Amino acid sequence: MDEDGLDASRFAADDESPSRADTDPESDASADDADGDGPMPNVPDPDPQENDVPEDVQKYARFTKMNGAQYDRVNEFLRDRTYVTAREWAIARLCSDFRTETGVEMTKIGENLPELVPFMTDTYTPQAVNQARASFEEKVRKAGATFLYGAMCDFFTAEELDDVMYESTEVAKFLLEVEGVDLSVEEELEAEERISSVMREVREASEELREREDEE
Structure with missing residues (x-):
């Protein structure tokens, strides 16, 4: 997908740009401070002899x-197009993929975060992983309420709402594609x-509410 600049190559680092690890090892967490999350504490480096990457982490693609x-x-x-940060997006996806019958493998996600997500450079504590997941969920709920209110308060015309939905769908599909989800044409049409x-x-529902108000 390349509409509106939605191309994963745009995220690639410039050859002359220093790596994040060389400039600021904690910058991927501190970049989210504007949302009030604060820097995420790192997991202490494990003993080298115990630093074996789990098999499911190695296979994660x-x-x-x-x-x-x-x-x-x-x-x-993400900030230009959504409410969530890159950290929240990545960790929400990991929490979904590493969910078990007894819960989410927070420790595994945190300790192996740099191996799981290319643009994440630091390890996180289980508490930091849980905080990012909770922040993602809260923002999705608030965004949903905001959108529905905008749709129901008669601020947008039907055509304008269609435009909003189209743009939102394109961004959502792009994020899924970047994650490696291959959506078939049938699946896209079904979702739409x-x-x-x-x-x-x-x-x-909005029209019915307004009609009731007019009658009263």
Whole structure:
């Protein structure tokens, strides 16, 4: 996908740019300070003899399209188009992928974060992983409420709402593609139809509410 600059290559580091590890080893966490999350504490370096990467971590290939990406560029892209940060996006995906019957493997995610996500350079504590996951969930809920209010308060026309949904869908599909999710045409159409169906219900509910107010 290359519409509106949605191309994973835009995140690649310039050849002459120093790596994040050479300039600021904690900058991928501190970059999110504007959201009030604060720097994420690092997990102490484990004993070299115990530094074996788990097999499922070695096989994890969700973000391979982001090899060579810089955290700051990924974060800037997300901030321009979503409420979440690059840290929250990556950790939310990892929490989904490393969920077990008894919970999420927070420790595994935190200790192996640089191996799992190319643009993350630091290890995180389980508490930091949980904080990022909770922040992601809270922002999604608030964004949903904001959008639905905007859709129901008669601020946007039906055509404008369609434009909003189209732009949102394109960004969401791009993020999924970057994660390595291959969406078929049928899956895309099905998702778009589900979204359109929900939007129709929202519009109908909004119209009914306004009609009731007029009657009163």
